[in-house]
Amino acid sequence: MRILFVTSEIHPLIKTGGLADVSGSLPAALKALGADVRILVPGYPGVLRRLGNAEEIARLPEGRLLYSTMPDSGVPVMAIDHPPFFWREGNPYLDDRGSDWWDNPARFGLLSRTAAHLASSDSPIDWNPDIVHCNDWQSGLAPAFMKFRGSAAKTVMTIHNIAFQGNFSPEWVEKVGLPAESYTMHGAEFHGHFSFLKAGLFYSDAITTVSPSYAREIQTSAMGCGMEGLLFSRSRDVRGILNGIDLEEWNPAADRHLPAHYDASSLDAKLEVKRELQRSMGLDQEDHAPLFGVVSRLTYQKGLDLVAECAQGLFDQGAQLVVLGSGDHEFERIFLQLSESHPGRCSARIGFDEGLSHRIMAGADIFLMPSRFEPCGLNQMYGMHYGTPPVVRTTGGLADSVSDGATGFSFGAANSHELYLAANRALSAYRQGDSFRKIQRNGMESDFGWGKSAREYLDLYESLTGR
Ligand code: ADP
Ligand code: GLC
Numbered sequence: 084m085r086i087l088f089v090t091s092e093i094h095p096l097i098k099t100g101g102l103a104d105v106s107g108s109l110p111a112a113l114k115a116l117g118a119d120v121r122i123l124v125p126g127y128p129g130v131l132r133r134l135g136n137a138e139e140i141a142r143l144p145e146g147r148l149l150y151s152t153m154p155d156s157g158v159p160v161m162a163i164d165h166p167p168f169f170w171r172e173g174n175p176y177l178d179d180r181g182s183d184w185w186d187n188p189a190r191f192g193l194l195s196r197t198a199a200h201l202a203s204s205d206s207p208i209d210w211n212p213d214i215v216h217c218n219d220w221q222s223g224l225a226p227a228f229m230k231f232r233g234s235a236a237k238t239v240m241t242i243h244n245i246a247f248q249g250n251f252s253p254e255w256v257e258k259v260g261l262p263a264e265s266y267t268m269h270g271a272e273f274h275g276h277f278s279f280l281k282a283g284l285f286y287s288d289a290i291t292t293v294s295p296s297y298a299r300e301i302q303t304s305a306m307g308c309g310m311e312g313l314l315f316s317r318s319r320d321v322r323g324i325l326n327g328i329d330l331e332e333w334n335p336a337a338d339r340h341l342p343a344h345y346d347a348s349s350l351d352a353k354l355e356v357k358r359e360l361q362r363s364m365g366l367d368q369e370d371h372a373p374l375f376g377v378v379s380r381l382t383y384q385k386g387l388d389l390v391a392e393c394a395q396g397l398f399d400q401g402a403q404l405v406v407l408g409s410g411d412h413e414f415e416r417i418f419l420q421l422s423e424s425h426p427g428r429c430s431a432r433i434g435f436d437e438g439l440s441h442r443i444m445a446g447a448d449i450f451l452m453p454s455r456f457e458p459c460g461l462n463q464m465y466g467m468h469y470g471t472p473p474v475v476r477t478t479g480g481l482a483d484s485v486s487d488g489a490t491g492f493s494f495g496a497a498n499s500h501e502l503y504l505a506a507n508r509a510l511s512a513y514r515q516g517d518s519f520r521k522i523q524r525n526g527m528e529s530d531f532g533w534g535k536s537a538r539e540y541l542d543l544y545e546s547l548t549g550r
Contacts, residue, residue: 084544086113086120087212087236089198091191091221093122094332095154096130097175099435100380101326101461102219102243105293108329109540111156112533116541121210122153123198125169125190126162137162141207143200145193148207155331163197181412188251191221191279192259199228202236212236214544220249223283227265230286237547239540240287242280244458245301245308246384249279274309284313288547290321291540293459294480298323306456324540325483326459327533328468333441335469335527340441347527350470350520353445360446364430366403373402373513375506376447376471378440378462381410381418386453386476391417392499397506398428405447406431407439444469449509453494453502457481467491467526472512472519474505490526 092098094107110120124130126149131137137149146165153160163169168190171178178184195217200206202215202225216239217225226238256266256277265271271282284290292298300306302315314321335353336346343355354370361368375397379385387408394404406418406429418431432439444450450466450473459480463473467484473491475481485491492512494505512519544550 084118084214084541084548084550085210085212086110086118086214086216086544087123087198087201088120088216088218089123089194089222089225090218091125091194092175093124093130093153093160096124096133097127098437099174099176101459104329104461105243105326106218107153107156108327108332108533109537110158111153111329112327112537113540114156114158116537118541118544120158121212122158122160123194123201124160124162125175125194126164127169127175128172130162131164134160134162139164143197143207148197161201163194165193168193188249188255188259188277188279191249192224192255195222195224195279196228196260198222198225199232199234202229202234203232213548213550214239216540217241217283217287219243220247220279220283223249223279223281224259224261224271225283226286226288227261227271227282231262231265237289237544238287239289239291239543239547240283242284242290242292242301242458244384245280245292245306245310246456248273248281248308248310250276251279253277281310281313284310284317288320289543290314290317291543292321292323293326294483295323295325296482297456297458297479300456300479322543324536324543325480326461326464327536328461328464328531330468330532333444333465333468335445338441338445340438341445342442345470347470347524350523353470356442356446357448360405360442361403363442364405364432365426366405366430367427369403373400373510374446374448375402375404376443376450376466377404377406377408377452378443379408379452381408381414383411384455384457386455386497386502387414388417389453389497389499389502390451391421393503393506394421394425394429396503397510398425400510402428402510404429405443407434407436407443409433409435444471447471448513449474449506451502451506452476452481453497454478454481455497460484463491464531467529468531470523470527472509472522472526474502474509476502484531486525488522490522490529
């Protein structure tokens with residue numbers, strides 16, 4: 084089974100969120116099951132620097148195709164080296180001011196078109212995929228290009244977040260090289276826009292999303308972001324496969340970012356990470372103060388305004404809060420202000436910091452993730468795996484991975500009162516000690532690895548190709 088895995092970000096080369104984690108770990112899990120997987124990614128500066136020894140394997144109509152292997156997993160990776168589009172430092176989607184790059188349709192049109200080219204009979208390389216696995220809108224046009232080129236490979240479109248759709252002005256249809264006939268309701272047109280995601284959902288052979296609950300939710304008008312009708316009409320082709328986590332990258336017993344290591348049988352050593360976290364973040368050095376942690380993109384999706392609203396109530400009970408995140412300036416301001424007004428109790432770091440994200444996951448006592456919607460979510464799984472039970476809202480992958488009272492604490496309605504009640508249940512368990520230890524151990528002993536889910540992807544590929 085040859086699989087071309089197309090993605091716009093991949094850990095440890097370039098990362099803005101969970102898509103990078105999945106792109107770094109799912110192909111490796113597929114490889115371990117015997118699949119012949121290659122990754123296709125844009126050649127951003129960070130990618131080319133980290134791949135170092137990449138060799139040119141083909142000239143493309145635009146740019147060149149470089150080949151290398153992933154640093155840890157050894158999975159083959161191909162990067163599109165086209166400087167006018169991809170040699171831009173920083174965030175892969177945004178310019179310095181935080182706006183989308185004006186030519187994103189051209190940039191990710193090229194990613195999609197190259198994937199289709201590699202799956203066609205005039206591919207410039209002698210490796211033809213049976214499956215092209217697309218991820219989010221950035222590769223959404225690949226199934227459309229493949230349909231119009233008559234490619235024999237089958238396509239899977241995975242939705243990591245349906246709120247990001249890649250909708251652009253219709254003038255881009257021909258600019259990216261799709262025939263005008265693709266711009267219809269039965270094609271890439273979406274409410275007067277040219278939609279990369281809609282194209283992917285319409286032209287792909289199968290659609291997956293990253294948890295079974297989210298697969299159901301996006302087929303409703305409340306959560307489908309306008310795509311529910313199409314998804315509902317293709318229900319039989321839609322399935323939810325829960326993400327796994329990379330158990331080597333995220334392992335509290337050997338994590339290179341931690342000052343001390345522990346496992347389910349040596350949880351006392353977790354306190355050393357907490358002390359170091361409190362010290363480095365300027366929090367009061369109190370072993371017994373329950374420490375809440377947040378690591379997140381700061382967007383409306385993540386429900387962090389609810390955290391800000393109930394923070395005072397938590398501080399009044401002696402709790403502390405550490406926040407790492409970046410995103411909407413309004414949320415950044417709220418958390419910076421909160422830490423200024425509560426020195427020693429609250430500390431916020433604005434930015435992207437991988438090491439600190441691991442130290443919060445390990446050093447905090449309780450992880451907060453009150454998302455309004457959450458396709459899968461990886462942080463709650465990292466939290467459980469690190470003995471840091473999460474408080475989550477029952478939605479999407481949070482509902483599918485956290486068991487209330489057994490591995491974490493869940494609440495229903497998206498308001499700060501409900502969050503506060505759930506956080507208080509976590510606090511009482513924390514104070515009781517034994518029951519908290521049990522919840523920590525349950526999480527640490529649960530299996531969040533890729534084994535089962537990677538097998539489900541392989542089953543899907545096999546059912547599409549008839550192998
Ligand atoms: P999403 O993809 O919606 O952002 P996930 O929970 O699936 O949410 O994945 C988020 C990933 O990004 C996790 O690996 C998390 O640790 C990481 N992350 C988010 N914000 C930051 C940050 N500011 N610094 C470091 N890592 C971050
Ligand atoms: C998206 C979602 C997140 C999911 C991640 C990886 O960013 O917001 O819930 O875990 O993709 O699939």
